[in-house]
Amino acid sequence: MQSFFQTFFPSFFVPPADELISIKINVGKLIRLDILLSMNVRSAKITDVKTIHALINSYAEEDKMLFRSMADIYENLQSFVVVELNGGVVGCCALQVIWSDLAEVKSLAVDGESMKKGVGTALVAAAVEKSAELGVAKVFALTLYPEFFKKLGFETVERDKLPMKVWSDCARCSKQRKCDETAVIKKLKTES
Numbered sequence: 460m461q462s463f464f465q466t467f468f469p470s471f472f473v474p475p476a477d478e479l480i481s482i483k484i485n486v487g488k489l490i491r492l493d494i495l496l497s498m499n500v501r502s503a504k505i506t507d508v509k510t511i512h513a514l515i516n517s518y519a520e521e522d523k524m525l526f527r528s529m530a531d532i533y534e535n536l537q538s539f540v541v542v543e544l545n546g547g548v549v550g551c552c553a554l555q556v557i558w559s560d561l562a563e564v565k566s567l568a569v570d571g572e573s574m575k576k577g578v579g580t581a582l583v584a585a586a587v588e589k590s591a592e593l594g595v596a597k598v599f600a601l602t603l604y605p606e607f608f609k610k611l612g613f614e615t616v617e618r619d620k621l622p623m624k625v626w627s628d629c630a631r632c633s634k635q636r637k638c639d640e641t642a643v644i645k646k647l648k649t650e651s
């Protein structure tokens with residue numbers, strides 16, 4: 460039996476998966492429409508805390524990010540956004556306001572099986588949007604993956620250009636003076 464499209468649009472065809480339509484989101488990056496539609500980007504809830512904790516600390520064990528305790532995540536839950544894919548939480552990210560003109564994207568983590576689908580991009584985009592809504596003009600991150608952030612419109616910045624308050628987390632980092640992270644920053648057009 461012919462489908463609706465074959466009947467009314469005989470030349471209509473479904474392109475191969477890697478050519479499916481992509482949509483440009485607020486950080487200037489394309490995400491495939493089919494994946495975007497199956498993603499739910501939302502504020503974190505109490506029921507997400509265990510998953511967020513497991514995600515962050517699995518990468519902390521590999522020295523890729525800082526450990527966060529369950530208590531710390533509960534206390535800062537309002538700062539977290541998560542992405543659900545096919546009904547399960549597969550990524551998280553937090554936005555922490557540092558000062559009147561500066562916020563930090565931190566605790567960004569995507570489950571191994573869901574990487575390279577745009578989940579990290581969607582999380583950073585949500586944090587950037589939240590920052591703009593709050594009226595905070597610049598967002599920065601300290602990262603092992605500056606190239607990932609550069610694709611989202613961030614640029615590298617000399618670490619000592621950031622205020623001292625930024626380094627409060629360093630006190631609880633095992634790397635201390637051997638820090639291998641790069642500072643990246645994005646200037647936003649904030650709502651007045």
Ligand SMILES: CC(C)(COP(=O)(O)OP(=O)(O)OC[C@H]1O[C@@H](n2cnc3c(N)ncnc32)[C@H](O)[C@@H]1OP(=O)(O)O)[C@@H](O)C(=O)NCCC(=O)NCCS
Binds near residue numbers: 524574580602
């Ligand atoms: C870094 C991370 C968040 C990226 O998430 P992701 O969902 O895989 O990223 P996306 O699918 O949105 O990728 C967007 C783009 O960045 C690129 N990218 C993703 N991870 C990258 C990395 N580690 N290094 C360089 N580029 C990367 C992708 O290839 C993609 O580019 P393309 O569209 O041109 O192919 C994820 O790899 C992660 O959780 N890593 C481990 C935890 C961690 O280190 N967190 C700290 C990050 S500051």
